[in-house]
Amino acid sequence: MFYQYSEDQNAFRDSLRRFVQDHYDYETRRQRLEKSEVFNADYWRQLAELGVLGLPFSETDGGLDLDFPYLMAVAEEIGRGLVLEPVLPVTVAGRLLAASNSSDAKSHLAALISGECLVSLAWEESSSRGNPLLTQCTLVTRGDGYVLNGKKQAALAAAESQFYIVSARDSGGDLQLLLLNAKHSGITQRCYLLADGNSAADLEFNNVELPASAIIASASQAEALLQTAISESIVVMAAEAIGAIDQLLVITQEYLLTRKQFGMPLAMFQSLQHRFADMVIAAEKLRSLLWAACQQLGSDNQEKAAAQLKVQLGESARYVGQQAVQLHGGIGMTDELNVGAYFKRLTVMELLCGQQDYHLGKLAELALVS
């Protein structure tokens, strides 16, 4: 059982923290967003050089073969610094490629790790409401190949990606995972910024003709790979949330200690002390379930632990985000202070990868069958 980073993991984390501090001060981030410059190719290259893009991949795939907590440590620093570059969704998409049996899929890994190629995992749909198995995308046979139709919502990093992994149901009702070139004819991208400034796109597939080799996993294997990718997404997202929450606590603590009203620092008011204590409790609950889920990755309990983690993420992210704004008062409602940016990032995380209610429903179902 491990509940903290090893010495090596901490050292790696510290080096990344310095990189993030140097490149992502809040004012620079604001200016980038004003210009809608969400992806900086130079930063991406530097992240690749730091090894950040290759941590959880085997050496044969060109990676560093490091334990999952290394990626969690990266996620924490990304959360703490509100990094805009899509390190986490691209890495999780890469892990899915690595876990497939498709040599085509694996052939892109080296480029992904070196930063030359980005991949977006597109599974969320408006009507799926967090359930990856509920897809309206269809795949029908035509000649030796297939035809894909349907829509995906909020595909992370899709605007910057050269390839998409897309889930669809075939006519037999089996789930299929497909690897598509982003430039393939019949695909329409609608790119936008999420409420937190990160990049995403809605994708529409209109009679997209694909060869049989586009399928990288089928049926139960496709379901397992997709569920694993989502479990891993939740774990890295929770680590990112912890980074953001820890930083919000630091900022809020400092504000409470220095801001004076009624002749004394806000930190002297008992109601605010208790509020801050509750924020700390929310943070620690999330941190505990993060490590618990990390320990279960790859085990039979992975999905359950990830669902629990996402439920807690929903609760903690909302509480800490809202209360950080509340304790700052009017200044917390502005774009000039970073508190609002953390609050928005945490709110987006609440909504991605299934909301609290979806995961509670899933846990209730798991309890029924066990």
Place this chain on the structure above:
Amino acid sequence: MMSNQLSELDTFRREVRDFLESAATDEIREAGRKTTSVFAPFKQAMAWQKILYNKGWVAPAWPVEYGGTGWTIHQRYIFVEECNRLELPPVLPQNIQMVGPAVIGFGSEEQKAKYLPGMLSGDDFWCQGYSEPGAGSDLASLKCRADSDGDDYILNGSKTWTTYGHHANKMFALVRTSSEGKPQQGISFLLLDMNTPGIEVRPIIGLDGEPEQCEVFFTDARVPKANRIGEENKGWSVAKYVLEFERGGSTFGAWLTPAFERLRARCQQSNESGVRLIDDVSVARKLAKLEVDISAVEHTEKRVNANLKHGENPGPMASLLKILGSEVMQQYSELQLEISGVDALAQQHSALHVESGIAAIGSEADMLAMPYYLNTRAASIYAGSNEVQRSLLAKAVMGA
């Protein structure tokens, strides 16, 4: 309520609804739908104010002799309900709910004649200069100085969270005219022109990316003493009176009930895979719970209002209503966001602007859910934070 009273109110409701439906232009309706905070888009809110002014309905709560409608408190509630049922932009509160009552309550006859007509018609737009960088919850600690110089005051200092200060041609402000005694004792209530030399306005960008609040800086800005409302150093009583007046007409429920009905209607529609969200028991139960909370707000407001005589203020119940109303509004904003889910994620600044002609990526309701959620966090901060309100309520009720 008696049945004949009910039918009279039904007739009144019909009359209000007929007028609102015929008078609101498409542009005004679009602005109403795209209102994601308590402050509607400026241009259309003022256009709507002008229409209500011409009808004589712009300031229902004002005394009739100054332009009020003479409606009962029930009629006023119905009016707000009907405006919200049609999703019309609320008239901006500064002229009608904030500065108007101060001038009516404390102004001289000359001041009333000079200022009230422009407030009602909307030819003037007044912004509020209360909060300062160092004086938020503790408003009485404000420092913006008004030094006496003959017939004038000379203003130095700054104000903040001045909503729509960049649109305003007038300001009502609390300024420090004395540093003696308790902080509340040296404050005066001043009216001023925003084009006075020495005033600078800087908009502040909010969480939703839009400028709504402003900072206002004063450097040797000269304001005639004749513009003071009430006595020198007695501005605090004027401000308190206005706040209580404002809270006495609490209508959170009249906003929440129709908004809730629209949210439930959305959940009753089938999505593209033929699923209705309301068939999901967790959604249905959350909607049911929210309806209970909204009902509690509505009936608490109506109960408090029913027991008030005209012109009375509700005392500590005002704090209770503010806490209750603002927090249920926040719950509503949360459920609305959850219901939109991933469809609420896209940032759509351009499409949000009235008359942009840009279609929303998904539905308009989904586009509005996130900015509304973010902006509604301010409800527990503005007009006296809910922490301050809870202290006031506890003090009043416990008598400690």
